[in-house]
Structure formats: structure tokens, C-alpha cells
Amino acid sequence: MEDSSLVMVDANAKGILGEYEHDFSIGSHDEFVILYGPNGVGKTKFLEIIHALSRLLAFRLEKLPFDSACLTYSDGSQLSVERRTDEEEPSEVSITFTLARPGNDDLVWDYIDDDVVEFVRKHSPYEQLTEELWQDPSNGEILHFDEIRALYAPRIRTLKSGQNTVPAELKAFVSRVPSFLIETQRLQTDERKRRDEPQWFARSRERRQARSRISxxxxxxxxxxxxxxxxxxxxxxxxxxxxxxxxxxxxxxxxxxxxxxxxxxxxxxxxxxxxxxxxxxxxxxxxxxxxxxxxxxxxxxxxxxxxxxxxxxxxxxxxELLDKIELLEQIINGRLLKKDLAVTDKEGLAVVHSETGRRIHLESLSSGEQHEIILMIDLLFHVPKGAVVLIDEPEISLHVAWQLAFIPDVRKIAELVGFRFIVATHSPQIINDDWDRAKRLGPKEVPFE
Known part of the structure; x- marks a missing residue:
């Protein structure tokens, strides 16, 4: 992997799930770190906190269970966040970002809650079903809260004269070290078809049609x-x-x-x-x-x-595209049993039975095969150069042989694309021969294997 002018070398978060403090260090020339430990110690939450802090996603940090977090970079800069809950009103959460750079004054940004929930209740047709899901009773359309926020938050910020705009210096800093999170659930996505409807905001409503991620x-x-x-x-x-x-x-x-x-x-x-x-x-x-x-x-x-x-x-x-395609085919075809994957400009991905030549529909592949193809495509084609990639539980749906090959394969991709990666896992097979790169999280007395 090529050297980057700025890389993350340390991450720390306190008060995860109200009780845990997690941290790890990764040398500026190291490729990866593996985080492991028993269930329930907040490995996934730790990755989500790092990702949200790296991208200044305050609305996500509001919902994550932690008190503070700090990322340290190779030039000595530190990007930190404090999450404070009002003792009298626990639902009231304040978020403060601080960027400390050697030789510069600290840059502080207090995120102001844009009251999306209250605004949507008053000025939209959506009704809240759960903490995360909202529904329009007139047509049954259901949106995740992230989608609700994407629709309404920009208009709220406009009404509030942009008081929630990220400071330009802060935005410029985090853009130098992009973060890319690969979550546990990778198989489903949503394809949105827009149809215009006259409304107060003159926005287009979105209807959702289920579509497989691999397609x-x-x-x-x-x-x-x-x-x-x-x-x-x-x-x-x-x-x-x-x-x-x-x-x-x-x-x-x-x-x-x-x-x-x-x-x-x-x-x-x-x-x-x-x-x-x-x-x-x-x-x-x-x-x-x-x-x-x-x-x-x-x-x-x-x-x-x-x-x-x-x-x-x-x-x-x-x-560059051809190198990535050939590496994808090499990795996946080394794993598939009696199947061959080929990349073509017409279909994108084509899978055939290696003995009969029979075409195999992508959705008919096993969940493990789909997970692996999707994950490798994400790493090869979607991760920007210089990023830190956070991979949560790559062992999902993978049999042992594939788990053993996971880190070596991702290292090949990281070298080609130019990124570093952090893996959170429950699997000793994912760690395999890389225990010197592994950091245990959680109580030492609780067994891992």
C-alpha cells in the first residue's frame, strides 16, 4: 500500500454501552488491525463510533451509546467528540467536536440538534412506527429515520440560517482520511423509484422496491x-x-x-x-x-x-479497472465450488456451473457466496484510496476455509486499492496466523473461543 500523507494511528472510545473503554493503535505503515473479544463488549459499536466521528455524523453519534471518543493521526492531530446527556432529560443529547492540530488553535464545533423528529411530526405525512421506522399512512410507504433526515434536515438547516453547517476547516481535515464502514448486513438494499408529487417542500416522494445487493x-x-x-x-x-x-x-x-x-x-x-x-x-x-x-x-x-x-x-x-476485475475473479473463483464467476460489460457479473456450463442466477447463490462477493466488490470498487476501512464480522455466513483466507485476500485488495483496514470479529479463524496484529477488547476473564 502506498504511503499517505495523513493516516489514523490510534482510536479510543470511552463509556461504550455505559461501561467499556476500547482503544487500538495501528502503525502508520501497518496494513491492518484485528479487534476481537466475547459477545456484548461493543466491538460493533466501537467501529460505528470511529466511522461516525471520522465523517462528522453527529446525528449518528447522538444515538450511539458512548461518552467520548478520540482519533489520533500521523501528524499529531486529534479529532475528538464528546457526547453529553442531560441528567434531567435523558433524550436531550449534545455533541461537541474538537480538532486539535499542532501549532494551531483548537477548532470546536458544537452540533445543534436540528429537531428533525419534531419537525417531521408537524410538517410531514409520516408517522413514527418505531425508533427507526416512519410510515406515510396514505400509501403505506415506510422510511428509515436516516432517509427521513436526508429528506428534511437540509430544509431545517436552511430555515435556521445554516447554524448546523460543518466548519470548512473541519470538513477539509476529515476529507483527507476517508472512512468506509462495511456492516454485518450486506445482502439487501433498496432501489428507489421517484415520482413527483406537489407538496409544501416541492420534493419527490420515494417508493421502495426490494432488490438484492448482489444484483x-x-x-x-x-x-x-x-x-x-x-x-x-x-x-x-x-x-x-x-x-x-x-x-x-x-x-x-x-x-x-x-x-x-x-x-x-x-x-x-x-x-x-x-x-x-x-x-x-x-x-x-x-x-x-x-x-x-x-x-x-x-x-x-x-x-x-x-x-x-x-x-x-x-x-x-x-x-486500474481491469486489475481490480481480475483480482475479484481470482479471489472468488478460488472459493466457489463447481462455479465460475466472470465479469462482463453486459451483465456485470455472470456465474456458470464449471462442469455443465449452466447459468446460475446471482440470487440463487448461497448467502455465504453472496456475502463474500458483495464484500470483495465493496473493497475493490467502492473504497476511496487512502481510506481506513472498518469491517464488522466478516465471518458471517462463511465456512472455516473462507475465514482462514479472508485476511490474506483483503491484504491483496488493500495493496491494489491503497487502503488500511480494521476488522472486528468473533472468529479465531479470521485471525488465523495474525495474532500479532490482534487486539482483545473486553474483560480478560471472559473466554473468547
Missing amino acids: EQAQQISSLLNDAQTEHSRITQRLDRTFPNRVLLAARQERALDASAIRERYDVQNDFRSRLGRVASVSLDEELSLPPDGELESWALALLDLYLEDAHTKLEPFN
């Missing part, structure tokens, strides 16, 4: 390949328009070009074309045929050099 992931990979193809076409048109003039200009220039280096570049590029042709229906230029071994005249070297340079530029949109 959504397949569509996203297909879109990534199609986007790369579109960019390839754009670059091709631009370069081809000017190619004749540039060939003439290159032929007039006196440049010392190495024929063996030209041939080597040609072979490398043809190999890339062959790999790419397996996953994408890319309209590639007709390949130039190199003459048999022997001397190439200077004009031919100039032409081939320019041709190869243009072809490299045209194929650039696929470089």
Missing part, C-alpha cells in the same frame, strides 16, 4: 465498464483526428528509438488487449503487424512509437 453490485460493475468504454471512445476520437499530422511531425524529428524496446512495448500492449477483450466489448484499432525480427527503419520506429503511445492513452481508462 445492484453487478449493475454497478457493468456501469463502470461502460463508463470506461465511453471515455475510451472519446479519447480515441480526439487522438485519431490529429494522428496523421503527428505522424509527419514525428517522422521529421531525429529521435534515437530502440527497436527492441518498441517490440517489448508492443507485446505488453497486445497482452493487455487480450485480457481486456475477455471482459469488455471494446472497439480496438486494428493491430499493426510488426515485421519479422530485424532492423526497423527510423520512420517505422517513429510511427510505431507514436502508435503505441496513442494506444496506451486510449486504453488508460481500463488500466
Whole structure:
């Protein structure tokens, strides 16, 4: 993994579930840390607190059971949060963020509750079903509170003259070390179809249609390949328009070009074309045929050099994407039994029986197979470079052999994408040979295994 100019090196949270204090350290050049311990000590909550603090998600921190938390970074900066509950009115919670940077004054932001619940009760059709779920009685539509907040909080902040806006310096700081949380439940998602309805806020109402997460992931990979193809076409048109003039200009220039280096570049590029042709229906230029071994005249070297340079530029949109696709196929096909997964631009993901060639629908894969594919796709295609990835209970639905391979596989992905990761687990098999990277949470007297 490439070094980052700023990385998280320590995390601490106090008062988790009202009684636990958890912390861990990760060296600035270390790839990962594993957190383990018995059930009920708040491993998942610890990850959620780190994630919410890293992204300044005050409304999530309001609901999490803890008192304070602090993240320390490689430059000595510390981002902390205090969560205080009113003793007389326990439902009243205040959140204060503090950014302490060496050589700078502390930056403090007191989050002001935007009263979404009260506002929605008064000014929307939604009625509260549970702490997290709200329903519109007129059509039966049910929304999670996070969705309610996403709909109404921006309008409340506007009405309150932006008093809850995150300070620009604070926002800029956390953007340098993004956080990505992979939660335990990964199989279901919601596809929203919008239909316009005139209302006081002139907003569009959302209806929800259940859709499997793995189908959504397949569509996203297909879109990534199609986007790369579109960019390839754009670059091709631009370069081809000017190619004749540039060939003439290159032929007039006196440049010392190495024929063996030209041939080597040609072979490398043809190999890339062959790999790419397996996953994408890319309209590639007709390949130039190199003459048999022997001397190439200077004009031919100039032409081939320019041709190869243009072809490299045209194929650039696929470089990183193809590496990720091949690693995904390598990892998943090393795990599936009598099944082969292939990535294509048309379907995104295709699975066939390795002996009969019969197509296997993605939703008919076992929950363990789906969990593993979804998790690896998240890590490969959704995590931004330089992020800290928080993975909660990766052992869910995985048999022992897959658990043993988990950390080695994620390390390969982390090196390719460029992230560090924290894993919370109940499984000794996930830890496997990496006990030197593992930190126990919770009472020592309670057995783990």
C-alpha cells in the first residue's frame, strides 16, 4: 500500500454501552488491525463510533451509546467528540467536536440538534412506527429515520440560517482520511423509484422496491465498464483526428528509438488487449503487424512509437479497472465450488456451473457466496484510496476455509486499492496466523473461543 500523507494511528472510545473503554493503535505503515473479544463488549459499536466521528455524523453519534471518543493521526492531530446527556432529560443529547492540530488553535464545533423528529411530526405525512421506522399512512410507504433526515434536515438547516453547517476547516481535515464502514448486513438494499408529487417542500416522494445487493453490485460493475468504454471512445476520437499530422511531425524529428524496446512495448500492449477483450466489448484499432525480427527503419520506429503511445492513452481508462476485475475473479473463483464467476460489460457479473456450463442466477447463490462477493466488490470498487476501512464480522455466513483466507485476500485488495483496514470479529479463524496484529477488547476473564 502506498504511503499517505495523513493516516489514523490510534482510536479510543470511552463509556461504550455505559461501561467499556476500547482503544487500538495501528502503525502508520501497518496494513491492518484485528479487534476481537466475547459477545456484548461493543466491538460493533466501537467501529460505528470511529466511522461516525471520522465523517462528522453527529446525528449518528447522538444515538450511539458512548461518552467520548478520540482519533489520533500521523501528524499529531486529534479529532475528538464528546457526547453529553442531560441528567434531567435523558433524550436531550449534545455533541461537541474538537480538532486539535499542532501549532494551531483548537477548532470546536458544537452540533445543534436540528429537531428533525419534531419537525417531521408537524410538517410531514409520516408517522413514527418505531425508533427507526416512519410510515406515510396514505400509501403505506415506510422510511428509515436516516432517509427521513436526508429528506428534511437540509430544509431545517436552511430555515435556521445554516447554524448546523460543518466548519470548512473541519470538513477539509476529515476529507483527507476517508472512512468506509462495511456492516454485518450486506445482502439487501433498496432501489428507489421517484415520482413527483406537489407538496409544501416541492420534493419527490420515494417508493421502495426490494432488490438484492448482489444484483445492484453487478449493475454497478457493468456501469463502470461502460463508463470506461465511453471515455475510451472519446479519447480515441480526439487522438485519431490529429494522428496523421503527428505522424509527419514525428517522422521529421531525429529521435534515437530502440527497436527492441518498441517490440517489448508492443507485446505488453497486445497482452493487455487480450485480457481486456475477455471482459469488455471494446472497439480496438486494428493491430499493426510488426515485421519479422530485424532492423526497423527510423520512420517505422517513429510511427510505431507514436502508435503505441496513442494506444496506451486510449486504453488508460481500463488500466486500474481491469486489475481490480481480475483480482475479484481470482479471489472468488478460488472459493466457489463447481462455479465460475466472470465479469462482463453486459451483465456485470455472470456465474456458470464449471462442469455443465449452466447459468446460475446471482440470487440463487448461497448467502455465504453472496456475502463474500458483495464484500470483495465493496473493497475493490467502492473504497476511496487512502481510506481506513472498518469491517464488522466478516465471518458471517462463511465456512472455516473462507475465514482462514479472508485476511490474506483483503491484504491483496488493500495493496491494489491503497487502503488500511480494521476488522472486528468473533472468529479465531479470521485471525488465523495474525495474532500479532490482534487486539482483545473486553474483560480478560471472559473466554473468547
